Amino acid sequence: MTKRAWWLVVLNVVLPGSAQVLAGSRRLGRFGLGATLMLILLAVIVGGSYLLWPGTVLTVFTSTIGLWAAAAALIFYGIVWVVLTLDTLRLARLLRAAPGARPIIAGFATVLMIIVGGGAGYGAYVATTASGFLADVFVAGPSEPPVDGRYNIMLLGGDAGADRDGLRPDSISVVSIEASTGKATIIGLPRNLEDVPFPADSPLAPIYPEGYGALKGCYVSACMLNSLYTEVQLKSPEMYPNAEAEGSLPGIEGMRDAARGITGLTIQYYVLIDMEGFSDLIDALGGVDINVEQRLPIGGDEQFNNVDGWVEAGQQHMDGYTALWFGRARHGTSDYDRMARQRVLQEAILSQFNPANVLTKFQDVANAGAQVVKTDVPQGMLGYFSILAGKTKELPIGTVDIVPENGIDPENPDYSAITALIDAALVPTPEPTPAP
Known part of the structure; x- marks a missing residue:
């Protein structure tokens, strides 16, 4: 028995x-x-x-x-x-x-x-x-084919901290991905770009025919690229009456038109990542590992008065609060340094999304993620983009930074030079064939 x-x-x-x-x-x-x-x-x-x-x-x-x-x-x-x-x-x-x-x-x-x-x-x-x-x-909607063989996605890192009135996209980039190979190029757009042009079909083009704020100023205090979100969202949302029904916001659509005007690319989708919400997401994942190149202040002013603490240099395992200030700290560094740090933070978060830490803390991750990410990528495209992302991870990621080191003055930008930089990165000139 x-x-x-x-x-x-x-x-x-x-x-x-x-x-x-x-x-x-x-x-x-x-x-x-x-x-x-x-x-x-x-x-x-x-x-x-x-x-x-x-x-x-x-x-x-x-x-x-x-x-x-x-x-x-x-x-x-x-x-x-x-x-x-x-x-x-x-x-x-x-x-x-x-x-x-x-x-x-x-x-x-x-x-x-x-x-x-x-x-x-x-x-x-x-x-x-x-x-x-x-x-x-994600939104419910039809999938879209690539344009000229590419998917172009606007990525906004929004900073909606407790000391801010509303959300401002301080990290702005366009990720351009070859649909056939998965090869990705990140085009970094500085938040302080001026005289931003708009495509002819944009509702902003008649208002700013020579570029954003170029002739008579604008409706907010500073006529820079990231101010456009605030202006459209708060001052003239009627310009984009269908935005919310299509899973977006008027401010985001204004930024999309600006990105189109700067890059000359069709922007099919956007992804808005709220940097403030990153804190909860990082805590849900159990922290994030980042190599800090220089000591950064938490809070304070330009003279480092009333600093609440420091993000120390070196390899750090950060909780959400510390990681947020790693991305937000501005004193003692330039805007371009901050752009680079926010990109490091975003990449570190994505690299640490793995089945082990996501499944064990799935409820916390899902709750935090829903507050952090907003996008108009259709849910029906997730399968395709998952396969495309697998290809992307196997290839080196190209970058185009619109910064002074590349000959671009944000206060007086040469947009033909900017599009030339982008075109050269997306369609590289073939290497000459060696003479026999």
Whole structure:
């Protein structure tokens, strides 16, 4: 009877339902076997489909319907496993097994039941939470094809600290990605660019025909690139009446038109990352590792009065508060240094998003992420962009910085020189063929 009990418990693990077919209710056993074989068949189909069409599979499992279907399947199989395990313990007749073997057999079966059943329940929880998170962050809408073979995404790092009135995009860049290869180029746009041009179809073009604030000033105190968000958002949101319905904001659309005018590129999507919200996200991930090149003040003024603390130089494991000030600190460094630090911070966060720390703290990460990121990337594009991101990680990332070191004066910029820099980076001049 001891051997019989062990065989039944092992069979329930190897092929759920088989124990009932051999020694119990064959009806329940056939149901369990059918469910088990269906699960195996689904796993084979999904695995095979992923090998052939990975983008399609990822699209399905990043959609609301796909995630809820996965959650329902996990709950169903978790319940089936628990029922079959409890019935297997009944069939094992442990009271007739050797006394010393009874607790071992029962404990083995119970532990497996908790692991599998609990794992299925947690997987269902993650799937439903992920569905809500993706629905909060991404929009419902059709996917767009690349333009001239590229996807161009405007990335805004917004600083909405407690000492600020509203949000200001202090970190502005355009990420241009080759759709065929995944090769990415980051175009850094300084926040203090002046006389920003607008495309002819922009509602801002008639107001600023010679560039933002070039003729008669603007409606805010400083007519720089990052001031445009505040002006449009607070002073003239009626310029972009459809912005919110399309998952954006008037201020963001004004910034998008400015980015189009500066780069000459079609900007299909935007991603706004709230630097203040980074604090909660970093804490949810357990901190972030950054190599600090120079000591930075937390708070204070240009003379370092009333400094609340310091971000010390060297390799640091930062909590959210410290990392936020690493990205925000401005005294003792230039705007261009701060742009570079914010990029380091963003890249460090992305590099530390891995299955281990995300799954173990998924609820905290999802809650923080929904407050940090705003975008108009359609949820249906996530599968495709996941595959594209995999290609991007295998290639070096190019950069184009619109800074004085590259001959650009932000106060009197030569926009033809800027577009020439961008064109040279995106379409490099072929190297001459050596003479025979």
